[in-house]
Amino acid sequence: MKKTFFAIILPIILIESICSQTIVKELLTENLIDPVGLDISIPRFTWILQNEKRGITQTAYEIEVESNDTFAWRSGRVLSDSSVLVAYKGLPLKSNTLYFWRVRVQDNRGYISDWSLPGSFRTGFLQPSDWKAQWITPTLEEDTVNRPSPYLRKTFQTKKEIRSAVLYATSHGMYEAYLNGRRVGDAHYTPGWTSYHKRLQYQAYDVTGLLQQNNTIAVMLASGWYRGTLGWSNKNNHYGRHIALLIQLEIEYTDGTRERVISDPSWRSSTGKIIYSEIYNGEKIDLRLEKEGWMFPEYDDSQWAYVKKTNFDTAKLVATYNEPVRQQEIFKPAAIFNTPKGEQIIDFGQNLAGWIRMKVKGKSGDMITLSHAEVLDKEGNFHTANLRAAKAQCTYILKDTNKVILHPHFTWHGFRYVKIEGYPGEIKPENFEAVALYSDMEPTGSFTSSHPLINRLQSNIKWGQKGNFLDIPTDCPQRDERLGWTGDIQVFVPTAVFNMRVHNFLTKWLRDLEADQLITGEVPNYIPDLGSNVNRAAWGDAATIVPWTLYKTYGDKRILHQQYGSMKAYVKSITNVTHDGLWDKGVTFGDWLAYSPEEGERKTPGTNKNIITQAYYANSLRIMMNTAKVLNIPDDEIYYTNLLEQAKKAFHTAFINEKGDLISPSQTAYSIALEFGMIPYHLEKQAAARLVELIDDFGHFTTGFLATSPLPHILLKYGYGDLAYKLLEREEYPSWLYPITMGATTFWERWNAIKPDGSFQTQKPQSNSFNHYAHGAVGDFLYRKVAGLDIAPDKDAVGYKHNLIKPFPGGSLKHARAILKTYYGTVGSSWKLDGKQMEMTVEVPVNTRATVYLPSTTPENITEGGKPVNTSTEINILGQEEDKYTVIQIGSGKYQFKIQRL
Ligand code: RAM
Numbered sequence: 085m086k087k088t089f090f091a092i093i094l095p096i097i098l099i100e101s102i103c104s105q106t107i108v109k110e111l112l113t114e115n116l117i118d119p120v121g122l123d124i125s126i127p128r129f130t131w132i133l134q135n136e137k138r139g140i141t142q143t144a145y146e147i148e149v150e151s152n153d154t155f156a157w158r159s160g161r162v163l164s165d166s167s168v169l170v171a172y173k174g175l176p177l178k179s180n181t182l183y184f185w186r187v188r189v190q191d192n193r194g195y196i197s198d199w200s201l202p203g204s205f206r207t208g209f210l211q212p213s214d215w216k217a218q219w220i221t222p223t224l225e226e227d228t229v230n231r232p233s234p235y236l237r238k239t240f241q242t243k244k245e246i247r248s249a250v251l252y253a254t255s256h257g258m259y260e261a262y263l264n265g266r267r268v269g270d271a272h273y274t275p276g277w278t279s280y281h282k283r284l285q286y287q288a289y290d291v292t293g294l295l296q297q298n299n300t301i302a303v304m305l306a307s308g309w310y311r312g313t314l315g316w317s318n319k320n321n322h323y324g325r326h327i328a329l330l331i332q333l334e335i336e337y338t339d340g341t342r343e344r345v346i347s348d349p350s351w352r353s354s355t356g357k358i359i360y361s362e363i364y365n366g367e368k369i370d371l372r373l374e375k376e377g378w379m380f381p382e383y384d385d386s387q388w389a390y391v392k393k394t395n396f397d398t399a400k401l402v403a404t405y406n407e408p409v410r411q412q413e414i415f416k417p418a419a420i421f422n423t424p425k426g427e428q429i430i431d432f433g434q435n436l437a438g439w440i441r442m443k444v445k446g447k448s449g450d451m452i453t454l455s456h457a458e459v460l461d462k463e464g465n466f467h468t469a470n471l472r473a474a475k476a477q478c479t480y481i482l483k484d485t486n487k488v489i490l491h492p493h494f495t496w497h498g499f500r501y502v503k504i505e506g507y508p509g510e511i512k513p514e515n516f517e518a519v520a521l522y523s524d525m526e527p528t529g530s531f532t533s534s535h536p537l538i539n540r541l542q543s544n545i546k547w548g549q550k551g552n553f554l555d556i557p558t559d560c561p562q563r564d565e566r567l568g569w570t571g572d573i574q575v576f577v578p579t580a581v582f583n584m585r586v587h588n589f590l591t592k593w594l595r596d597l598e599a600d601q602l603i604t605g606e607v608p609n610y611i612p613d614l615g616s617n618v619n620r621a622a623w624g625d626a627a628t629i630v631p632w633t634l635y636k637t638y639g640d641k642r643i644l645h646q647q648y649g650s651m652k653a654y655v656k657s658i659t660n661v662t663h664d665g666l667w668d669k670g671v672t673f674g675d676w677l678a679y680s681p682e683e684g685e686r687k688t689p690g691t692n693k694n695i696i697t698q699a700y701y702a703n704s705l706r707i708m709m710n711t712a713k714v715l716n717i718p719d720d721e722i723y724y725t726n727l728l729e730q731a732k733k734a735f736h737t738a739f740i741n742e743k744g745d746l747i748s749p750s751q752t753a754y755s756i757a758l759e760f761g762m763i764p765y766h767l768e769k770q771a772a773a774r775l776v777e778l779i780d781d782f783g784h785f786t787t788g789f790l791a792t793s794p795l796p797h798i799l800l801k802y803g804y805g806d807l808a809y810k811l812l813e814r815e816e817y818p819s820w821l822y823p824i825t826m827g828a829t830t831f832w833e834r835w836n837a838i839k840p841d842g843s844f845q846t847q848k849p850q851s852n853s854f855n856h857y858a859h860g861a862v863g864d865f866l867y868r869k870v871a872g873l874d875i876a877p878d879k880d881a882v883g884y885k886h887n888l889i890k891p892f893p894g895g896s897l898k899h900a901r902a903i904l905k906t907y908y909g910t911v912g913s914s915w916k917l918d919g920k921q922m923e924m925t926v927e928v929p930v931n932t933r934a935t936v937y938l939p940s941t942t943p944e945n946i947t948e949g950g951k952p953v954n955t956s957t958e959i960n961i962l963g964q965e966e967d968k969y970t971v972i973q974i975g976s977g978k979y980q981f982k983i984q985r986l
């Protein structure tokens with residue numbers, strides 16, 4: 085790429101720029117590093133600017149995109165401070181083509197950066213007609229009970245020197261592809277789960293390094309989500325009865341000529357070692373049945389069966405937008421022991437989703453069974469009743485006396501403990517590993533504090549996310565469910581966006597939400613849908629809450645554009661059945677799994693379900709109003725503003741009595757009503773006081789999935805910070821920390837999954853997941869309030885362009901720290917109490933600013949870097965607020981404040 089730009093101003097800045105050059109790095113295309121297989125015609129570019137100096141912003145950028153030594157786009161100098169999601173504006177992109185791009189910027193001091201190192205992206209198939217391959221399915225007579233995994237293979241030759249080779253693949257069912265015995269890519273459970281009848285993802289892999297002169301493509305298939313057992317009623321074949329494969333290998337030789345290898349009837353099929361594979365139940369592998377050498381060209385497949393052509397509309401094929409599921413953390417055994425019942429158990433110390441990798445040496449016919457469980461029971465025995473119908477078992481039959489390393493391929497388990505049966509010889513720790521598998525999203529956030537149990541809470545929240553963000557956001561990873569429950573993700577999404585970059589993961593899921601929405605706009609309870617009920621209040625609202633949260637977190641307007649039709653349709657499906665603005669026929673799961681007293685314990689007051697439905701309806705109207713504003717659709721904005729007013733009035737009339745109280749005196753009712761602004765302004769303080777009374781009355785929260793996470797936010801807002809911290813630090817049941825005192829390493833579905841006496845809850849023993857992330861929604865409070873790392877409220881602040889740093893120290897905490905990697909770079913907020921002094925460390929990325937709340941109204945009592953804050957030219961004092969704070973505005977850089985508090 086040539087340097088042609090900014091020639092005139094360059095000399096002026098040269099001298100100073102050497103010592104304080106802004107560096108451009110970490111180029112992302114559609115939020116990914118060098119993606120392969122994008123089918124977006126206008127991809128967006130993001131880059132990070134680095135400069136140790138303070139107050140640096142971008143004033144202009146220049147982008148160049150090229151392919152095959154030809155420019156596809158030269159933006160020229162664009163006066164703009166945008167460095168996030170900048171849309172490509174060049175020539176129409178070509179299919180299956182590698183593009184490189186680079187960027188340089190001018191900063192607010194007039195300096196111009198060097199060109200960045202190039203980023204790249206490879207387009208996938210931009211038109212359905214680019215697909216030349218044929219869908220194929222094995223013709224083997226099928227064992228319909230066990231459904232062993234079919235193998236498919238094809239041998240071919242390449243003729244010349246190869247410049248590049250890209251393999252495009254997808255399937256009905258799951259696939260793993262190999263080229264000459266080597267695994268293609270490192271993704272698991274491909275092609276992922278989407279609304280298969282409407283959208284099927286394909287993957288693209290750069291396989292240039294895997295090809296030789298004689299080649300074999302070998303593919304293993306499995307039932308997966310497509311036709312495996314799914315849902316809790318033991319049903320299978322949700323999308324079809326036959327699994328099938330589509331493969332297209334695009335080869336480009338160095339002389340510019342091209343060749344293509346495709347799936348077609350010339351392929352052959354058989355079966356091999358995987359004699360059974362189901363997501364819930366696990367896998368059976370009989371090594372004696374493996375077709376040795378089948379992945380290599382020399383193998384003789386003349387005895388293999390033919391394949392036949394099947395059909396599937398290529399217009400429904402879409403490139404993969406989310407990060408693949410990959411193998412992540414590896415755990416070694418924490419303990420190996422025998423239970424009172426004599427079961428041989430390994431404890432891996434962490435509840436996770438994944439599988440076991442086992443080394444074993446035995447003799448032909450030895451059968452080893454690994455069963456998985458999340459917990460031991462009170463007596464210390466292996467407990468699987470909560471897995472319901474999921475067998476969660478892997479069985480291996482050995483072939484000979486060679487040492488082998490074994491793991492399953494198309495299943496995963498939610499587990500911490502493994503029961504081992506039939507292992508030849510002693511169970512030694514070095515022969516077993518637990519491998520966590522989840523979508524490979526960038527870890528973006530961390531939270532730490534002086535409170536060890538709260539730190540464990542943060543870890544448990546993260547592990548809940550890791551265990552359940554496996555291609556779709558599932559409710560749980562262990563039992564016969566693992567579905568994309570809408571209510572769970574809508575409460576958890578504000579926390580999820582801190583822990584990991586969930587941008588593409590949830591964007592992909594929202595496409596499926598829209599695809600599965602009924603024609604009337606109603607939203608199924610879980611996505612992808614298998615025929616569930618629709619429009620449960622607070623569940624269907626994922627349709628509005630998730631895109632809005634992604635917009636705010638990532639500054640992504642396109643997600644609002646893309647989802648607008650879906651969001652509107654959902655809200656309309658409710659408006660259509662309201663009366664004078666009241667959604668009184670709504671159905672909801674309510675404040676799901678709220679604290680529910682055991683026999684003999686004090687009952688909690690009930691909540692009128694319409695309080696929940698109406699508050700959620702109003703919240704979705706507010707999101708619509710704000711979205712219409714962002715998208716500049718004034719008619720819609722007025723329409724939703726009016727509907728919102730009407731909905732609020734209807735709420736007041738129906739649910740607030742003459743004393744100004746809610747008709748349901750429950751924590752749930754007050755929490756949700758206050759959270760969604762349903763209480764008239766003049767009654768808000770009274771409502772907050774009622775909520776406090778209700779909490780004090782019980783001494784703890786009595787809420788569930790919906791109303792618990794808003795509680796500490798509300799308490800802080802209305803001046804009850806002490807109570808917020810009391811709830812946060814509480815260790816007795818029910819509380820956030822209670823499960824930790826009982827040894828939990830992930831969040832439980834129910835507050836009382838394990839009771840204080842060590843026994844399991846008996847209200848619904850079969851629904852007792854130990855890895856449900858919904859209650860982990862308190863994580864957002866840790867980041868935003870305890871550490872004080874937030875987005876400022878103004879409309880241009882989205883994506884952390886304008887940060888808000890406002891910590892709320894409290895309880896027994898002596899320090900807290902949060903950092904978050906945004907698209908601009910790392911934002912950091914930490915504080916530390918030292919007697920009457922408080923230290924605050926703030927990190928603001930280049931090209932952003934921050935408003936910081938320093939807890940003293942006397943600027944003279946505040947220093948930064950040892951100097952009085954009111955003498956600094958880099959700090960702009962905005963004023964005093966809430967009789968408590970000096971509010972300042974700062975640009976990028978690292979700042980160290982010391983505040984003398986009275
Ligand atoms: C359960 C799921 C999920 C919840 C629904 C209502 O089966 O586990 O967490 O959203 O029910």
